[in-house]
Every structure is written in C-alpha cells, then in structure tokens.
Amino acid sequence: MGPTAxxxxxxxxxxxxxxxxxxxxxxxxxxxxxxxMDGQHDWPMxxxxxxxxxxxxxxxxxxxxxxxxxxxxxxxxTIAEEGGGVWIVGGAPRDVMxxxxxxxxxxxxxxxxxxxxxxxxxAIETGVDFGTLTLRxxxxxxxxxxxxxxxxYVDGRRPQIVNWGTSLxxxxxxxxxxINAMAIDVSRMILHDPHNGIDDLERGVLRAVGxxxxxxxxxxxxxxxxxxxxxRNEAGIWYPDNNLAQxxxxxxxxxxxxxxxxxxxxxxxILSGKNAxxxxxxxxxxxxxxxxxxxxxxxxxxxxxAISEFTLNNADYLSVxxxxxxxxxxxxxxxxxxxxxxxxxxxxxxxxxxxxMGHLPNNVIGEIRVHRHVLGEQAANHLQLEYLIRKxxxxxxxxxxxxxxxxxxxxxxxxxxELPPLKPNGKSILDGNQLMNLTAITRGPKLGHLKSWLHRxxxxxxxxxxxxxxxxLSTIVWQNSEGDEWPKVQFP
Numbered sequence: 491m492g493p494t495a496x497x498x499x500x501x502x503x504x505x506x507x508x509x510x511x512x513x514x515x516x517x518x519x520x521x522x523x524x525x526x527m528d529g530q531h532d533w534p535m536x537x538x539x540x541x542x543x544x545x546x547x548x549x550x551x552x553x554x555x556x557x558x559x560x561x562x563x564x565x566x567x568t569i570a571e572e573g574g575g576v577w578i579v580g581g582a583p584r585d586v587m588x589x590x591x592x593x594x595x596x597x598x599x600x601x602x603x604x605x606x607x608x609x610x611x612x613a614i615e616t617g618v619d620f621g622t623l624t625l626r627x628x629x630x631x632x633x634x635x636x637x638x639x640x641x642x643y644v645d646g647r648r649p650q651i652v653n654w655g656t657s658l659x660x661x662x663x664x665x666x667x668x669i670n671a672m673a674i675d676v677s678r679m680i681l682h683d684p685h686n687g688i689d690d691l692e693r694g695v696l697r698a699v700g701x702x703x704x705x706x707x708x709x710x711x712x713x714x715x716x717x718x719x720x721x722r723n724e725a726g727i728w729y730p731d732n733n734l735a736q737x738x739x740x741x742x743x744x745x746x747x748x749x750x751x752x753x754x755x756x757x758x759x760i761l762s763g764k765n766a767x768x769x770x771x772x773x774x775x776x777x778x779x780x781x782x783x784x785x786x787x788x789x790x791x792x793x794x795x796a797i798s799e800f801t802l803n804n805a806d807y808l809s810v811x812x813x814x815x816x817x818x819x820x821x822x823x824x825x826x827x828x829x830x831x832x833x834x835x836x837x838x839x840x841x842x843x844x845x846x847m848g849h850l851p852n853n854v855i856g857e858i859r860v861h862r863h864v865l866g867e868q869a870a871n872h873l874q875l876e877y878l879i880r881k882x883x884x885x886x887x888x889x890x891x892x893x894x895x896x897x898x899x900x901x902x903x904x905x906x907x908e909l910p911p912l913k914p915n916g917k918s919i920l921d922g923n924q925l926m927n928l929t930a931i932t933r934g935p936k937l938g939h940l941k942s943w944l945h946r947x948x949x950x951x952x953x954x955x956x957x958x959x960x961x962x963l964s965t966i967v968w969q970n971s972e973g974d975e976w977p978k979v980q981f982p
Contacts, residue, residue, distance in 0.1 A: 534567035536677040538575030538600055540658035544680040552679055554586045561627035566676050572609055575600040577673040584669045587691050597634040600656040621654060637661040666705055666712045668697045696720060696730045702737035710744030714756035717773055721763035739776040750831040757782060761807035767798035783826055792882035800878060808836060809871050812843040819887050848886045849982035850876055850894055856950030858906050863916050863949050864981040873903045913954035918945040920959050939973025946979045
C-alpha cells in the first residue's frame with residue numbers, strides 16, 4: 491500500500507524569525523526580474539514567500555537563471571498567478587554551483603497534487619502518492635512535487651505517511667544531504683540554503699541533513715547515493731564528515747531492504763566515476779561492497795589499482811565492473827548479476843568480457859582483424875584490460891598459459907588501432923544461396939560452417955572481390971567433413 495496522505499490548505503508563508511528578517515532585509519522580495527531577460531519572454535511574477543531565510547543568488551546562479559527555458563518560466567509564472575509558491579530544488583542548484591551540466595530541473599510547490607492537476611490538465615501522474623507530477627514544458631519535462639513532510643519509515647524504503655504542506659523549511663529538512671537541500675526562488679533570484687549546502691560545496695564535504703543515522707535509516711538507498719556523490723570526477727573525492735562516515739558503516743545492512751534495481755542504478759553511476767577505485771575502496775572498508783555484490787573482497791587486491799589506471803582514460807562502467815569481477819568464478823558472476831537485476835545487455839557484456847580475459851589474438855594482422863571484427867567497439871577495451879591484467883598481476887580463475895609481455899600487448903594495441911576498416915564493411919561476400927549453387931550443399935549446419943570459414947578467411951586477408959572468394963573456395967578441403975572443426979568467425 492502507498493503512504494497515507496494528509497492534506498492541508500496552501501498558505502502564504504512569510505519568514506518571521508530574526509534570522510530570516512536579517513537575511514532578507516537587503517533584498518527586494520517583490521522584484522519580478524525586471525531586466526533579467528533580454529525581452530524575448532516575460533520574467534515570471536513572484537509567488538508565495540517561503541518560511542526559510544534567503545540570500546541573493548550567487549552570480550553564476552543568476553547567470554544560469556537568466557538563460558532558463560521560456561517554457562519553464564511560463565510554468566513558474568502560471569503557478570505564481572494561481573497564488574502558489576514554486577522553487578527549483580534537488581540537484582539543479584548543486585550542479586549550477588559546481589559548474590556542472592544541469593540535465594534535470596525539479597520543482598517544489600506549495601499546492602497539493604489535485605490543485606496542480608486542475609492547473610496543468612496535461613500533467614503526468616508519475617508519483618501522485620508522494621505528491622509528484624511531471625509537467626510538460628515544450629520538449630522538456632519537469633518533475634514537480636508538493637512540499638511535504640514524511641514519517642514512519644517502517645521498512646527503510648519509503649515513508650508510510652506523507653503530509654502535504656506549505657513549509658519549504660520542513661520539506662528541505664527531509665532531504666538526504668546538505669548539497670541537495672537548497673531551493674531557488676526564480677522570480678526573486680534568491681537562494682534558500684538552511685543547511686549551509688553552499689559552504690559544504692566550497693569545502694568539498696559530504697554531510698547529511700540533520701542526524702546522519704536517521705537519514706540513512708529512512709531510505710537505505712541513501713547509502714549508495716552518498717558514495718556516488720563522493721566522486722567529483724576531475725575535482726577528486728569529497729569525503730563524508732565524521733557523522734556520515736560512521737553512519738554509512740553502521741547502517742550498511744539497510745541496503746537489504748532496497749530493491750536490487752535501485753541499488754544497481756546507483757552502483758553503475760559509482761562505477762562510471764573517474765575516481766571509482768577510491769570510492770570502491772571506501773565501500774569495501776565500510777563493509778558496503780560485500781553487501782552490494784554479496785561476496786568478500788580483499789582490500790589488498792591489485793584489482794583496485796587496475797581500476798584506478800583504467801578510469802584515467804575511460805569510465806565505461808561495465809568494463810570497470812568486469813575488472814572488479816575478474817578474479818571471481820564465472821558461475822558466481824552470473825549469480826551476482828542476476829541478483830542485481832541488470833539488463834540482458836549488461837549481463838552479456840560483463841560475462842563476455844570476463845570470459846575473454848586472458849585470451850589474446852596472435853600478433854599477426856589476420857588474427858588482429860578477426861579480433862577487431864568480432865569484438866567491434868569492445869576490441870580496444872579488451873586489449874587495454876589485458877594489459878592491465880598482466881601489469882597488476884591479476885590472477886584469473888582460468889587463465890590461459892600465455893607468454894605475452896606488456897611490450898607485445900602494446901604492439902597489438904598499436905597494430906589494431908592502425909588497421910584500416912575492413913572491406914566491404916566486414917560483411918560476408920558469399921551468401922548461403924551462392925554457396926549452395928557453387929557446392930551443391932543443401933541448407934543445414936555444414937553450409938553454415940562453410941560460410942563462416944570463408945568469412946573468416948575473407949576477414950583475415952581483407953578480401954573484397956567475389957571472384958577471389960570463389961577461387962579460395964576451390965582451394966580449401968571441405969568435401970569430406972561436416973565442418974564442426976572448421977575455423978569460425980569468433981574470438982577466442
């Protein structure tokens with residue numbers, strides 16, 4: 491069952507505290523933007539004031555606001571005209587201050603969902619039990635949520651009771667981290683930052699809103715979100731403050747209450763980060779990685795060094811996961827991936843990558859061509875992974891006995907990258923019908939084996955002529971075998 495919703499009538503909130511009065515004294519709260527825009531569209535009128543102290547938006551935030559899409563400004567204006575308050579919340583204020591690309595803009599309003607549906611008849615009820623609608627703004631979609639308080643987190647996943655409200659202060663108090671607990675009043679160009687998220691952004695510190703243990707107990711997924719937010723890519727690592735650091739370890743079992751799909755969605759973002767190795771190490775130290783992957787991990791494993799080097803130039807999360815699982819038995823990998831509810835594509839990618847580890851093409855052009863053709867865009871990745879496996883002496887469960895040195899693998903990488911594209915696009919020149927006419931072989935496995943054999947020769951020699959392929963057919967011995975052992979277009 492969904493949460494029990496308690497509705498209250500929207501009220502216009504005006505901050506009455508001395509702190510708020512001081513913070514707002516120098517601001518023109520009735521400012522409607524004036525010349526903020528270039529005249530192409532009107533600036534939205536001012537909606538309800540919040541009950542949270544405010545400050546003038548920093549210059550970079552003002553610049554960003556001045557370039558907001560006119561359709562979004564129209565939505566904000568419509569809500570204000572109806573007598574409501576509306577604020578940009580969530581990740582947008584954080585990403586603006588970080589100079590990051592803002593991909594999603596979320597709104598908070600002091601109207602309940604039913605009121606919003608009367609105003610925006612084409613809104614999508616994406617999470618109406620939690621007060622969330624999706625508003626259409628031209629080609630863009632904006633998630634809009636009623637201000638609320640939450641209580642009775644019985645299962646550590648979702649609140650049992652959701653109260654619609656008009657207090658921005660109370661709404662921001664339920665957020666996970668201070669850097670995500672800011673709100674922008676667009677029309678007035680003021681910022682509400684009651685938990686000093688701006689200061690934490692400047693210091694590079696990850697801090698929970700209020701008591702860290704309580705925030706994590708409300709929703710175990712916040713544990714994964716914490717590690718994800720620690721990785722600031724080129725800016726390095728943001729470490730949690732002491733309270734959050736202790737809570738992450740103490741509350742790690744809360745992850746057992748979280749749906750695997752939600753965990754995987756956060757985990758693959760962690761694996762995509764430039765500092766994935768450091769974050770994974772922190773997860774391991776806190777006992778979180780063992781829970782996520784249902785296995786025991788060794789902090790001294792060279793795997794983490796390999797991941798660190800790999801992510802310097804490539805943040806492909808599936809390849810990072812493949813390195814992480816490189817010392818794991820294949821059957822266990824299958825179980826882990828099934829438990830995480832990854833997609834079929836993701837499962838096949840990881841299993842295929844791990845299965846190829848330890849296998850390299852011979853250092854001859856023909857073999858390299860086949861390797862590149864079969865693996866496609868993954869070919870370069872595979873060679874890089876093979877280099878790292880040997881550089882860091884990663885012990886594979888079933889590693890072939892090869893003698894490839896790092897220098898030889900570097901030569902393979904260079905040769906592969908320098909090869910021109912295959913002709914004609916690597917597609918088989920002789921199809922099944924032609925082979926049946928040339929050989930009198932009927933449809934069946936033998937025909938498929940012969941076609942694959944010829945296709946491999948075509949790739950190895952980079953042949954583009956049908957006549958050349960027919961000539962090759964006359965030179966190979968295929969008549970006295972069913973073809974089970976004939977060369978195939980495959981790797982390894």
